[in-house]
Amino acid sequence: MSKYWKPGSERPTPVLVDDEEGGVLFVSTSSSSSSSQLERLRQRLPVYKYRDAILYLVENHATTIIVGETGSGKTTQIPQYLKEAGWAEGGRVIACTQPRRLAVQSVASRVAEEMGVTLGEEVGYAIRFEDQTKPGLTMVKFLTDGVLIREMMDDPLLTKYSVIMVDEAHERSLSTDILLGLLKKIQRRRPDLRLIISSATIEAKSMASFFHTRKKNIRNDTIDPVPNQEPGILSVEGKGYTVEIHYVEEPVSDYLQATVETVLSIHDNEGPGDVLVFLTGQDDIEAAVKMLTDEYNHPRGRSSDLLVLPLYSGLPRSDQDLIFAPTPRGKRKVVISTNIAETSLTLEGVVYVVDSGFSKQKFYNPISDIESLVTAPISKASARQRAGRAGRLRPGKCFRLYTEEYYLKDMPSEGIPEMQRSNLVSCIIQMKALGIDNILGFDWLSSPSAEAMVRALEVLYSLGILDGDAKLTSPLGFQVAELPLEPMVSKMLLSSCEMGCSEEVVTIAAVLSVQSIWVSMRGVQKEFDEAKLRFAVAEGDHVTYLNVYKGFLKSGKSSQWCYRNFINYQAMKKVIDIREQLVRFLKRLGLTLKSCEGDLKMLRKAIISGFFAHACQLEEYSPNGMYKMLRSSQEVYIHPSSVLFRVNPKCVVYHSLVLTDKQYMRNVIAVDPAWLIEAAPHFYQIRKPNPALF
DNA sequence: GAGCACTGC
Structure with a gap:
């Protein structure tokens, strides 16, 4: 009792x-x-x-x-x-x-x-x-x-x-x-x-x-x-329904094909209940949706009563909402999703889970200072979380597209903490602002590598955010810590206040804070490119964003206008929110908003003050638009989504790199090399390592 | 002429 x-x-x-x-x-x-x-x-x-x-x-x-x-x-x-x-x-x-x-x-x-x-x-x-x-x-x-x-x-x-x-x-x-x-x-x-x-x-x-x-x-x-x-x-312990786990007997060579076969087999052999499939990204998901839909159109029509829906974060909101609509009578819902359904979104009617065993994960290389996104095997903890998604309504089943032997012997039990897979500049600056001086000796739950910490300290030092004793500089360092932005973006914004173009740069900072303001639409590429050209300017993407922002305001923040111009309305609303918040921060710091009235040279100099380390030069006689980073000589290319793609200016500065089969620069502006030396002489001329950082 | 897992301030 x-x-x-x-x-x-x-x-x-x-x-x-x-x-x-x-x-x-x-x-x-x-x-x-x-x-x-x-x-x-x-x-x-x-x-x-x-x-x-x-x-x-x-x-x-x-x-x-x-x-x-x-x-x-x-x-x-x-x-x-x-x-x-x-x-x-x-x-x-x-x-x-x-x-x-x-x-x-x-x-x-x-x-x-x-x-x-x-x-x-x-x-x-x-x-x-x-x-x-x-x-x-x-x-x-x-x-x-x-x-x-x-x-x-x-x-x-x-x-x-x-x-x-x-x-x-x-x-x-x-x-x-x-x-x-x-x-x-x-x-x-x-x-x-x-x-x-x-x-x-x-x-x-x-x-x-x-x-x-x-x-x-x-x-x-x-x-x-x-x-x-x-x-x-x-x-x-003990809440939730039991989930029966099934493994494949032999490793699968093509997990997309295996996914489709498993879904069809569930549909043929199992009782009612929705199916949730975990794949890695948009490409795989759209391919799997197409394969299942083709099956639907097949004369033998095995899947005619399947309702196949994709789910990933880049999907427009209205399409995402489809997954929550009740399944029509006599139909079986199949949601094919990224990791977004592992933690962020919960589907209540799921009884069957298909787990590919993979997800896209971020990794960071402190030597090259590059974050990349790679398809990698998930951990046991993740596999259990995915399986658990089947047991919310009643007892369910999880079909794992890997062998039991692999699960038991080879799958890592926990994933690597994000701390050990990330660039640490933001993290370090927050800790410095909280008065933690000894970053290397801090009591971390999982310590990041010394290389990653040293690299972050170096970057912050070169930006003038930390001084030679690795303390926050005043006022710059303290102001950067206040702003809810990547430190390089913060530096760019704060410099713009002195250079008299903060009105414009605060908009750029807000746009750089959201994923993408364009709607990704496959199949209507031509129309999309034309829409983009209406805003594009020779200076590059950052200035193009200013035109989009102006157009959005002029339209009265219209969602219709966004739709017509292939612009993501949700993203633009977020830009407005972030911009307002940044303006409040700047006012609190006692800084003034001032427009440069079309002086695009000054604007680009402000961007350089934050991003001088991301400068690249076009390789002479390069037929395919190869650039080399001025600092490290790494090979990089302008991303096809950039307005400067195929324009290939001699010298550019980028916001971020995305690593796929090549290293692509996203958000690029054309600059004059002389501005780089003017903005960061310590970085491009006198290169003296600072012993206090080690 | 190619691609963006997911969060958050």
Whole structure:
């Protein structure tokens, strides 16, 4: 029989908890407990309710780690328990982070509803462009991890929060990793602060050992009792329906063909239920959709009652919404998706999952300073997450297009954290702004390579954002840290304020912050190119964007106008939002907006002040438009999407590189080499390595 | 004449 903890009485430790839905929750105060130890405890100890276990752990442990396979939905109740138990009294706030904006909004509104309060009052949320909180009134606040990091710049110890819960920590996003490192640091100065980390079982051990500090040097004169420094672990397993896993017997040579065959076989042999297929990208997805649709048109018409839909982030919003429409009677929905359906979008009616075993992943080479996107095998954690998508409605099946032997022996158990696959300039500048001087010695959850850190420090030094002691320069370094942009874009924007063209450059900065303002349309390439020519100018893409922006404003921000001109309306709305936010930032920094009134030379000089390191020169007599980077002599080409494609000016500066079969420069402007030396003499003439950076 | 996994400030 379940026992309930009564306030005021002492709770035993360790505790074992019964899930009201019939599953069993284990609580262990030791990260090393094995499941057999837990099983023995379970027989000996009283059983407690979930709520009591949470409160027990939060009261007694500095850090609580909640593990379980993801999507248990168990974490949304926690802020309510904490609030009822008095953790939000006296102006204190309970914070809960999520890695995605949409998740913040949906969890916040669900919790507000469950608590019977108006969203934006006792329960609120904060994401970029949207602050739905009332200071003094909001007791439970949901926010993205990135917003919480920004808040630390004004309040490094996050003093207004009593408890900080970090959800989906197993995803190991860049911001989550930075946040966890910073929170561990804050804990030493704030014994009253409680952390709750929610993670998938597979990451439990690394999370627990990261937060396990044996440090006894917390001052004894603190008034607050010092909580147990060993993390308490609560395991919440057993939610969701079982998913039967099927493997192929032999490795498949063509996973597109195998995908199509598997979908058709499911359709022929399995009961009703939608199918979700995981492929790597737009190309594969469109090919698979076509193959299944051709099958549909085939005289034998095996798939005539299949509704095949593609899903990827670049798809226009209206097409994305199709996947949520109810499946017509007698039809079976087949959604062919990228990783977007692994975490960001949830399809409720899915009973069958087909997992190709691959996804596109970002990698970073600190030597060449280039990020690339490559198709690579997924991890076991990812494979489990994909399979789990089949068990939300009722028991489901997952068909893996790889062998069981491969899964067991060769598939890596966890993916490489984003921190170790990224360019670190933004990360480093945020840490510097928070006063963390020793970046190389920082206590990271997973340390990035020394090469990557040194490379980031070098880039920031060359931009004048860090000085010779690797400290933020004033005012430039501090201003760059304030701006929510890539540091090179920030530098460009701040320089433009001095050069009298900030009105234009703030628009360019906003456009460079969104994926692409063009609509990708295959099959209507000619019309698309013609539309683009209406805006194109010889100076390059950045100046072309100014024309698009002007046209969009002149049309009254019309979606019809965008449609006619092959421009992505959603992206343009985002450009407007970002531009407004940047203007507010600039005003707060005391900088003025000024137009250069068509002085495109000045405009390009401002761009160079941020991007001088991305300068390339056309190889003489090169028949195919080959460029070489001035600094590293790497071979690069102008991307066919650029307005300067085939124009091939002698000297160009690019915004970013995309690596496919060639290295392509995206967003390119033509420049005069003399401007480069003028803007960055330290970079192109005197090349002296700075010993303080090493 | 080729291509853009996914987030976030």
